[in-house]
Amino acid sequence: MARFVKVGSLILVVLIIVYSFAVTHPSNALSHKACTSWEMIKDKSFMLTHSGSKAYKVNKLPAGFEVKPGTAKEVPVLMYHYITPKADNKEPGNKSVINLEAFEENMEYLHDEGYYTATLQELEKYVLGEISLPEKSIVITFDDGYQNNYAYAYPILKKYGFHAVIFMIGSKIEKQTVLFDPNKKSSLSRAEIEASRDVFEYHSHTFGLHEKGFPKCGQSKSLALNTTLLQKDIKKIKAAGIDTPYLAYPYGEVSTQMLYYLKQNGYRMAFTVRQDFVKPGAPLMKLPRLTVTSVTNLPELLEHKITPKEAMDLNSL
Numbered sequence: 190m191a192r193f194v195k196v197g198s199l200i201l202v203v204l205i206i207v208y209s210f211a212v213t214h215p216s217n218a219l220s221h222k223a224c225t226s227w228e229m230i231k232d233k234s235f236m237l238t239h240s241g242s243k244a245y246k247v248n249k250l251p252a253g254f255e256v257k258p259g260t261a262k263e264v265p266v267l268m269y270h271y272i273t274p275k276a277d278n279k280e281p282g283n284k285s286v287i288n289l290e291a292f293e294e295n296m297e298y299l300h301d302e303g304y305y306t307a308t309l310q311e312l313e314k315y316v317l318g319e320i321s322l323p324e325k326s327i328v329i330t331f332d333d334g335y336q337n338n339y340a341y342a343y344p345i346l347k348k349y350g351f352h353a354v355i356f357m358i359g360s361k362i363e364k365q366t367v368l369f370d371p372n373k374k375s376s377l378s379r380a381e382i383e384a385s386r387d388v389f390e391y392h393s394h395t396f397g398l399h400e401k402g403f404p405k406c407g408q409s410k411s412l413a414l415n416t417t418l419l420q421k422d423i424k425k426i427k428a429a430g431i432d433t434p435y436l437a438y439p440y441g442e443v444s445t446q447m448l449y450y451l452k453q454n455g456y457r458m459a460f461t462v463r464q465d466f467v468k469p470g471a472p473l474m475k476l477p478r479l480t481v482t483s484v485t486n487l488p489e490l491l492e493h494k495i496t497p498k499e500a501m502d503l504n505s506l
């Protein structure tokens with residue numbers, strides 16, 4: 190108890206210092222800094238008052254863990270969203286839209302190189318150090334659940350015997366299948382989800398929180414950061430049939446509080462949009478991915494000849 194009082198008074202003192210500094214030195218950068226410090230303090234006090242919340246940020250590998258020779262040292266988790274033939278692509282500058290031709294080339298390359306497309310359950314065990322994966326392993330993911338993932342990606346993935354993941358926005362699932370129109374941003378229907386389970390596994394991208402509107406330090410962030418909304422949303426996505434321990438954060442945005450409530454509700458692994466490869470021992474609730482655009486040179490990215498940031502640079506378009 191005495192320790193909490195001590196920490197509490199320390200937080201109060203830091204708060205007063207931060208605020209008096211911000212008030213006496215008003216500038217945008219400074220008030221932003223004050224807000225960020227305030228967020229850090231809130232995080233710290235949340236961790237102190239919610240037991241175990243700090244533990245969600247670490248992943249301890251088994252004692253003496255080593256990557257076995259000839260097995261995967263890292264696993265790239267590729268991130269795609271919307272697929273459209275180049276001729277129909279009205280947004281060539283949008284990183285979330287990839288030309289079908291480029292996607293096809295990506296898949297052909299992975300197949301020719303003998304890549305193994307892992308499931309999320311395998312990835313989870315791999316990150317925990319419980320299993321090894323083939324040296325050339327990869328996870329293919331799609332966010333949002335567009336109908337074109339079924340119309341365009343599914344046949345290609347099936348042809349190569351590949352497995353992939355779709356992070357579905359629950360509220361967007363169509364009750365009735367609509368006729369596919371390449372010029373419309375339509376979503377997958379319940380029947381299409383069922384029909385494509387031989388290739389895709391479906392997980393959460395929240396039910397209805399894929400929207401901005403949560404104010405944080407002068408910015409509008411993902412609504413999923415509102416933990417009251419989040420807790421209701423978790424029930425909704427489960428009721429929509431996506432009852433899963435895996436999730437992709439809308440816009441990749443996550444907070445300590447959000448992470449805590451997800452863990453409390455059975456989520457064990459989640460993905461951001463931080464650009465990196467996944468390695469054993471990585472914090473499971475904050476796994477990075479690699480954005481693949483129409484101009485990404487996938488072989489160079491996977492061989493580390495270019496950085497993930499360079500790989501998604503659309504300036505060359």
Ligand SMILES: [Zn+2]
Binds near residue numbers: 333394
């Ligand atoms: Zn999304």
